[in-house]
Amino acid sequence: MTGIVVFGAGGRAGRAVTAEALARGCTVTAVVRDPARYPDLGAEGVTVVRGDVLDAGSVAGAAAGHAGAVHAVSPFSGPEEAVGSVDPGFFMRAADALLDGLGAAGVTRLVAVGLGANLLGADGRMVMDDPVAFPPPLRPFALAHTAGLRRLRERADGPVDWVMLTPAGFLEHGGPRTGRYRVGGERLPGGKGPGGGGEGGDGNDGGGEPWLSYADLAVAVVDEIQSPVRHRTRVSVFNVRGEKEDDR
Ligand SMILES: NC(=O)c1ccc[n+]([C@@H]2O[C@H](COP(=O)([O-])OP(=O)(O)OC[C@H]3O[C@@H](n4cnc5c(N)ncnc54)[C@H](OP(=O)(O)O)[C@@H]3O)[C@@H](O)[C@H]2O)c1
Numbered sequence: 039m040t041g042i043v044v045f046g047a048g049g050r051a052g053r054a055v056t057a058e059a060l061a062r063g064c065t066v067t068a069v070v071r072d073p074a075r076y077p078d079l080g081a082e083g084v085t086v087v088r089g090d091v092l093d094a095g096s097v098a099g100a101a102a103g104h105a106g107a108v109h110a111v112s113p114f115s116g117p118e119e120a121v122g123s124v125d126p127g128f129f130m131r132a133a134d135a136l137l138d139g140l141g142a143a144g145v146t147r148l149v150a151v152g153l154g155a156n157l158l159g160a161d162g163r164m165v166m167d168d169p170v171a172f173p174p175p176l177r178p179f180a181l182a183h184t185a186g187l188r189r190l191r192e193r194a195d196g197p198v199d200w201v202m203l204t205p206a207g208f209l210e211h212g213g214p215r216t217g218r219y220r221v222g223g224e225r226l227p228g229g230k231g232p233g234g235g236g237e238g239g240d241g242n243d244g245g246g247e248p249w250l251s252y253a254d255l256a257v258a259v260v261d262e263i264q265s266p267v268r269h270r271t272r273v274s275v276f277n278v279r280g281e282k283e284d285d286r
Contacts, residue, residue, distance in 0.1 A: 044068055044069060047070055070089070097136055148200040164184075227274060
């Protein structure tokens, strides 16, 4: 089996993952709902196919024969007013369809992109539960995302070895590719309080601001496809403004 199948390949994370994979000499199957809307996606090494991440049969058809799959799908990317139309079960249904479809196709590695809103803040609450840190109108989207993570955990004993990489802090579209990233735990990195380092933390006790470019998120995603390090778990992925370390 070769190549990576990317669900949500027309989006920001999906495009970054596709570019990173191509740069490493991997072939990519780019899954979008309507290929006609993405004439720019086709490139040498990229096959664009129609697919729906909510349909296990569609997932299996697109994924068969690949070494790994990436879930970079989102039903919402703004504007804020549109959040009301998000299906609260979207990420749960996507998790089920991916696990079922990949399992049927014999594809055993899945890397999913998470949402920083369900990391824990310094006060022990999820970021989404702090109205100062996270806009309350977007909470339904964060809850839907969190339900998807819960579903992956509920089904962690299945044949698909998944990992969810959760960007901590600001995820910058068009930001630079440094090729580096840190990996943390359940807590939002940064700050000297309990949210910073320690058990389940990330060692970012200096309190630097966590941040990640889509390009470096893609580096982490393709690393975890090519050389899996984390299994059936969720981690945070980030860089720290002004620092140049990489704990991988
Ligand atoms: N700091 C953070 O934690 C942070 C920040 C931003 C994003 N994220 C997360 O990163 C992930 C990717 O986000 P993004 O910014 O790349 O989103 P995006 O640019 O909005 O792209 C999402 C893609 O999902 C596709 N999609 C929607 N429904 C689909 C379905 N049923 N089947 C297949 N594809 C479908 C859309 O393509 P079509 O509609 O054309 O099919 C779209 O291109 C999401 O999980 C998002 O929540 C996290």
